[in-house]
Amino acid sequence: MLNFRAMNYAHVKERVAEIRGMISEAVSRGGHNQEVQIVAVTKTHGIEAVEAAWEAGLEICGENRVQEALSKISAVSVPVRWHLIGHLQRNKVEALDHFALLHSLDSSRLADSINKYGVKRGHSIDCLVQVNTSGEESKGGFTLDELLPEADRLVSAAGVKIVGAMTMAPIDASEAVLRKTFSGARKAREILQAAGHPAVELSMGMSGDFAVAVEEGATLVRLGTSIFGVRE
Ligand SMILES: *Cc1c(COP(=O)(O)O)cnc(C)c1O
Secondary structure, eight states: OOOOOOOOOTTHHHHHHHHHHHHHHHHHHHTOOOOOEEEEEOTTOOHHHHHHHHHTTOOEEEESOHHHHHHHHHHOOSOOEEEEOSOOOGGGGGGGGGOSEEEEEOOHHHHHHHHHHHHHHTSOEEEEEEEOOSOOTTSOSBOHHHHHHHHHHHTTOTTEEEEEEEEOOOTTOOHHHHHHHHHHHHHHHHHHHHHTOOOOEEEOOOTTTHHHHHHTTOSEEEESHHHHOOOO
């Protein structure tokens, strides 16, 4: 079994209520009028965190590592949906059976592997294309220039269903950089839609920057620290 630090999740419900308030204010300020779903990022936390999230009304949990996710998925009894938000190795695409959505489709080679598996299993796999709109070298994903041909190429990939875009902002970014990063992801979604993909989702915003992300149109925010407290 995984050996997680014992934490106290008594405040999760309260925090989620506060966060929901912040999100609806940000939707009003941003004017995109979108619905926003919270992905409770439970990485490094035990199944108590998953249960606390569910009891607070959250229905989606996010994990960034396959192995850690799978042990929690098999151990929890609450019916949350799982999203994979971290990099996926091409030899682990079968793990996607356990996830409702992959946020981090970050290369053409991974897209090809997922497509092949989706075709083989007989129904397509829902994915967000990860885009690098911050300009940081260290961030994964497609630049908007790279996305243009990839969006066209993936239209014929029957095993992958591209339902939106995902991005990550640099840590401690200025508001100007946050806005550029998040509006860039909105642009990425437009590129995907123009190519013919059913791209409606925008996964962006973490604990430190979700208000700006929501103002810029986020439909999925990925929150760990702000819900569960600081990770060790
Ligand atoms: C850990 C993680 C998050 C959540 O980060 P917090 O700052 O704790 O909210 C969001 N997205 C990804 C991809 C992550 O790995």
